[in-house]
Amino acid sequence: MTINIKKCALEDSRQLQEISYETFNETFKHQNSPENMNAYLEKAFNLKQLEKELANISSQFLFVYFNNEVAGYLKVNTDDAQSEEMDEESLEIERIYIKNKFQKHGLGKYLLNHAMEIAMERNKKKIWLGVWEKNENAIAFYKKMGFVQTGAHSFFMGDEEQIDYIMTKTLI
Numbered sequence: 001m002t003i004n005i006k007k008c009a010l011e012d013s014r015q016l017q018e019i020s021y022e023t024f025n026e027t028f029k030h031q032n033s034p035e036n037m038n039a040y041l042e043k044a045f046n047l048k049q050l051e052k053e054l055a056n057i058s059s060q061f062l063f064v065y066f067n068n069e070v071a072g073y074l075k076v077n078t079d080d081a082q083s084e085e086m087d088e089e090s091l092e093i094e095r096i097y098i099k100n101k102f103q104k105h106g107l108g109k110y111l112l113n114h115a116m117e118i119a120m121e122r123n124k125k126k127i128w129l130g131v132w133e134k135n136e137n138a139i140a141f142y143k144k145m146g147f148v149q150t151g152a153h154s155f156f157m158g159d160e161e162q163i164d165y166i167m168t169k170t171l172i
Helices: 010-031 034-044 047-055 107-121 136-144
Strands: 003-007 059-066 069-077 090-098 126-132 148-157 160-170
Touching: 003 107, 010 034, 010 047, 010 059, 010 069, 010 090, 034 148, 047 059, 059 107, 069 107, 090 107, 107 126, 126 136, 126 148, 136 160
Parallel strands: 090 126
Antiparallel strands: 003 059, 059 069, 069 090, 126 160, 148 160
């Protein structure tokens, strides 16, 4: 079993789009209408949007490979790329997704630890993320990794307003 990580570049935008669609669908399609899923996927993961995010120097995408196959990805944000107004001592994990067939291999923990390394390299004191209030598995995972709920915000899936818990971990 080999696990590797690779920073995404602009030329990875199509592969990033494919894994974004796949993992988001696997995670949420059974709890949302097809119309709202399609609206969100088209808005969040169209190539123009992904290329814009890839070009932002305050954001970073990373692919995680399991036995040389892309198994998931991570997106972290600092400064004004964060999806909520936070202080300059914070790093956001905006997306962390593992394909279903690669779950239970420790890849989520691997990516989360990598995000914490990035935060510490950049002298950040906090790492935070938003997680859907109905995503109980993810919430339990983040709690196990030392995150605590510190707030909530609205997240729109198509025209449906949903609530994301904001979970934070202090780094020392």
